Amino acid sequence: xxxxxxxxxxxxxxxxxxxxxxxxxxxxxxxxxxxxxxxxxxxxxxxxxxxxxxxxxxxxxxxxxxxxxxxxxxxxxxxxxxxxxxxxxxxxxxxxxxxxxxxxxxxxxxxxxxxxxxxxxxxxxxxxxxxxxxxxxxxxxxxxxxxxxxxxxxxxxxxxxxxxxxxxxxxxxxxxxxxxxxxxxxxxxxxxxxxxxxxxxxxxxxxxxxxxxxxxxxxxxxxxxxxxxxxxxxxxxxxxxxxxxxxxxxxxxxxxxxxxxxxxxxxxxxxxxxxxxxxxxxxxxxxxxxxxxxxxxxxxxxxxxxxxxxxxxxxxxxxxxxxxxxxxxxxxxxxxxxxxxxxxxxxxxxxxxxxxxxxxxxxxxxxxxxxxxxx
Amino acid sequence: xxxxxxxxxxxxxxxxxxxxxxxxxxxxxxxxxxxxxxxxxxxxxxxxxxxxxxxxxxxxxxxxxxxxxxxxxxxxxxxxxxxxxxxxxxxxxxxxxxxxxxxxxxxxxxxxxxxxxxxxxxxxxxxxxxxxxxxxxxxxxxxxxxxxxxxxxxxxxxxxxxxxxxxxxxxxxxxxxxxxxxxxxxxxxxxxxxxxxxxxxxxxxxxxxxxxxxxxxxxxxxxxxxxxxxxxxxxxxxxxxxxxxxxxxxxxxxxxxxxxxxxxxxxxxxxxxxxxxxxxxxxxxxxxxxxxxxxxxxxxxxxxxxxxxxxxxxxxxxxxxxxxxxxxxxxxxxxxxxxxxxxxxxxxxxxxxxxxxxxxxxxxxxxxxxxxxxx
DNA sequence: AGAAACACTGAATCCGGCC
DNA sequence: TGGCCGGATTCAGTGTTTC
Numbered sequence: 001x002x003x004x005x006x007x008x009x010x011x012x013x014x015x016x017x018x019x020x021x022x023x024x025x026x027x028x029x030x031x032x033x034x035x036x037x038x039x040x041x042x043x044x045x046x047x048x049x050x051x052x053x054x055x056x057x058x059x060x061x062x063x064x065x066x067x068x069x070x071x072x073x074x075x076x077x078x079x080x081x082x083x084x085x086x087x088x089x090x091x092x093x094x095x096x097x098x099x100x101x102x103x104x105x106x107x108x109x110x111x112x113x114x115x116x117x118x119x120x121x122x123x124x125x126x127x128x129x130x131x132x133x134x135x136x137x138x139x140x141x142x143x144x145x146x147x148x149x150x151x152x153x154x155x156x157x158x159x160x161x162x163x164x165x166x167x168x169x170x171x172x173x174x175x176x177x178x179x180x181x182x183x184x185x186x187x188x189x190x191x192x193x194x195x196x197x198x199x200x201x202x203x204x205x206x207x208x209x210x211x212x213x214x215x216x217x218x219x220x221x222x223x224x225x226x227x228x229x230x231x232x233x234x235x236x237x238x239x240x241x242x243x244x245x246x247x248x249x250x251x252x253x254x255x256x257x258x259x260x261x262x263x264x265x266x267x268x269x270x271x272x273x274x275x276x277x278x279x280x281x282x283x284x285x286x287x288x289x290x291x292x293x294x295x296x297x298x299x300x301x302x303x304x305x306x307x308x309x310x311x312x313x314x315x316x317x318x319x320x321x322x323x324x325x326x327x328x329x330x331x332x333x334x335x336x337x338x339x340x341x342x343x344x345x346x347x348x349x350x351x352x353x354x355x356x357x358x359x360x361x362x363x364x365x366x367x368x369x370x371x372x373x374x375x
Numbered sequence: 376x377x378x379x380x381x382x383x384x385x386x387x388x389x390x391x392x393x394x395x396x397x398x399x400x401x402x403x404x405x406x407x408x409x410x411x412x413x414x415x416x417x418x419x420x421x422x423x424x425x426x427x428x429x430x431x432x433x434x435x436x437x438x439x440x441x442x443x444x445x446x447x448x449x450x451x452x453x454x455x456x457x458x459x460x461x462x463x464x465x466x467x468x469x470x471x472x473x474x475x476x477x478x479x480x481x482x483x484x485x486x487x488x489x490x491x492x493x494x495x496x497x498x499x500x501x502x503x504x505x506x507x508x509x510x511x512x513x514x515x516x517x518x519x520x521x522x523x524x525x526x527x528x529x530x531x532x533x534x535x536x537x538x539x540x541x542x543x544x545x546x547x548x549x550x551x552x553x554x555x556x557x558x559x560x561x562x563x564x565x566x567x568x569x570x571x572x573x574x575x576x577x578x579x580x581x582x583x584x585x586x587x588x589x590x591x592x593x594x595x596x597x598x599x600x601x602x603x604x605x606x607x608x609x610x611x612x613x614x615x616x617x618x619x620x621x622x623x624x625x626x627x628x629x630x631x632x633x634x635x636x637x638x639x640x641x642x643x644x645x646x647x648x649x650x651x652x653x654x655x656x657x658x659x660x661x662x663x664x665x666x667x668x669x670x671x672x673x674x675x676x677x678x679x680x681x682x683x684x685x686x687x688x689x690x691x692x693x694x695x696x697x698x699x700x701x702x703x704x705x706x707x708x709x710x711x712x713x714x715x716x717x718x719x720x721x722x723x724x725x726x727x728x729x730x731x732x733x734x735x736x737x738x739x740x741x742x743x744x745x746x747x748x749x750x
Numbered sequence: 751a752g753a754a755a756c757a758c759t760g761a762a763t764c765c766g767g768c769c
Numbered sequence: 770t771g772g773c774c775g776g777a778t779t780c781a782g783t784g785t786t787t788c
Contacts, residue, residue: 048763055759056778058711064761074490104499104524105763108486115449115483117470123516124479126501128553129760134779135549137764138538139650141498142780144551146761147522149479163513172509176519178503178553183760186783201761281555286544291576292563298643300474313614313641314540314588314648323649366557367505433781497764509759538778549779652777653766659775702775 014221017237019245019253024225027246028087036091036244037160037220038099040232042203042212043084044069045106046077055136063347065199070246077106081113084225088115089153091223097159099211101148111149119151122159126178127207150215159215166214175214181206190229190255197254199229208235216241218268230256237263281367283360285326285341286315293359300345301353307333309345326356391594392612393630394620399600402621403462411466411619412535412595414473415586415607417578418459420481452481455472456488459600464492464528466598472534474586476502476523476578486524494526497534501553501581525590534590540648541589550589565604565630574604575631583610591616593646605631612638615646656742658735659703660716661690668734675720676728682708684720701731
């Protein structure tokens with residue numbers, strides 16, 4: 001047993017692998033200080049939704065309008081944040097660490113308060129969703145990510161970081177601060193008795209898998225103060241870590257309890273890895289313009305010089321009164337149903353015609369070293 | 376000239392397309408209020424938020440003990456943030472917007488203060504670096520991204536968002552909140568006289584290209600209070616936007632000035648981007664009847680023939696006892712909250728079903744004389 | 751049986767001009 | 770300035786039904 005555990009040994013035993021019922025601040029305050037290795041926290045985001053939102057097909061979006069996400073304002077939210085962070089800080093071992101996940105609605109306030117309380121940021125980590133909900137009204141960018149902040153208890157903490165394990169998860173390349181993972185749906189998404197989703201914001205197990213592999217060791221105690229349907233507990237149990245869940249809502253606790261009973265601990269050997277699959281990244285033609293490889297106003301020529309078109313600043317082409325993507329304009333000029341613009345169009349350099357696909361290859365080469373999408 | 380500009384008109388002229396020398400807070404305070412369309416800010420965040428931070432009055436923070444010192448560091452940085460954000464807020468037009476870029480060292484504090492001052496977050500945007508600097512010691516994840524926060528001046532601001540242009544940059548798929556772009560190196564990276572990089576954190580032009588295409592229009596005034604080597608100005612000039620740069624260090628101003636002189640403005644054609652449909656003139660359905668394209672009494676059919684309605688002489692429809700506009704009747708028959716009648720209803724010609732939207736397009740073409748109008 | 755079409759859904763600060 | 774109302778707006782994936 002390492003020195004990390006000395007405080008816990010001298011205190012009363014922890015309620016391991018259980019779901020505690022009640023308010024997380026009170027319950028954390030009732031636990032012995034400096035007894036927990038890692039905290040994973042998914043606090044309410046304090047979304048401020050106005051009216052209903054409908055998809056273009058007129059179906060209504062099922063909003064997160066639950067009571068637990070309502071706060072009177074920033075001051076109330078900040079007070080809540082201060083209190084639960086302080087309670088979390090007390091029970092963390094000196095070398096312990098914490099992850100907090102959030103969106104732009106709350107993550108800046110949480111991050112600032114983490115710093116104010118003396119937590120030390122190692123990284124902010126971006127969960128890039130491979131399948132986010134689109135922006136239906138075309139008024140903003142697709143909100144396609146969430147932010148996690150990974151902190152140690154203090155600057156001098158000797159936190160756990162399994163560098164090689166994460167590198168191995170990433171096909172031998174150093175793990176980056178942006179993680180591409182799908183949202184939780186399909187069979188993994190828990191349903192209630194009526195077939196509705198049991199919790200509006202269930203996190204994917206893949207996310208917790210990566211967190212726990214990277215920043216805990218087998219046998220560590222992982223606490224989740226906003227347990228919900230228990231993703232943290234399920235992955236912890238599977239990976240041979242101990243967990244403590246805290247959840248206020250009885251309905252969530254019930255679903256989580258059943259879920260945890262179904263989970264089986266893996267044997268030590270198989271705790272190893274889920275392999276990532278390398279996919280050739282899609283390169284939008286717009287990037288060729290943004291990167292200055294071609295300039296807006298420059299002309300492109302078809303094979304055999306039969307057609308030409310001019311590049312615009314937004315990556316569309318205009319040729320012979322037809323506007324659109326490199327593929328659309330190519331198809332229109334050829335009178336064809338479709339066209340691969342990347343091989344169809346060429347640019348001129350020193351009298352030579354060069355296919356724009358070479359530019360795409362160049363961009364892909366620059367992007368290599370990146371690994372994306374598990375599953 | 377739109378109402379957006381009325382405040383600027385009544386004030387003294389802006390120092391457009393220049394680099395102002397000095398402290399950005401003082402200089403912004405010297406500019407007329409509500410005169411700028413967009414601010415792009417890359418504030419200092421390589422500050423050690425610890426020992427060597429100086430107070431704004433240049434007195435050294437007295438390090439009593441670690442924790443107090445750290446708090447003093449944050450407090451000083453927060454004060455600086457509050458002040459430059461307030462100055463930026465004052466010169467922004469009511470419908471203006473701002474981008475701030477930062478890393479985990481500072482972005483949480485900046486984001487929280489943005490919210491405190493009443494700025495309204497549209498998105499946080501992740502610049503995912505395709506070629507980041509690796510983490511050499513293997514103690515953390517590769518810090519492979521930076522965070523940008525895009526805000527409007529207030530919740531009610533009618534901010535500029537060129538949805539279609541960004542979608543076009545992304546080859547027809549809605550632009551997401553994570554942008555993959557390489558860091559600035561190679562020929563784009565400016566060097567000083569000794570061949571060293573001229574600025575430690577020069578931003579890539581590709582990043583500014585996307586920001587300016589997406590959230591400004593040609594002729595807009597873009598201000599950068601931390602101008603550095605002038606990436607914002609260079610891209611603004613190229614894309615036909617006006618800029619105001621503010622920079623304290625003479626060496627950076629010099630490099631930026633030379634750079635700007637080399638930049639050439641693109642012609643209007645190349646700057647043009649794909650327009651939103653909303654910008655097209657409204658065509659009342661009644662015109663279709665007045666012009667005899669459809670006759671009163673003619674029947675219209677929904678997609679899939681599930682519903683039909685009869686055209687009346689005043690351009691309203693009647694179907695299944697429901698009377699009203701093409702939109703109202705469509706919505707009523709579908710039991711939907713709203714309905715785009717133009718795409719919902721079809722008429723029959725020679726056995727074929729033709730959407731009435733084609734008639735609207737025909738009218739619009741006749742109205743403008745040609746297919747597309749400049750800008 | 752297999753393919754194709756259709757239906758449904760996800761942490762969302764999601765409209766704007768005219769009267 | 771509040772209310773009315775025209776009409777613009779979606780990506781990836783899973784699961785179900787139909788051909």
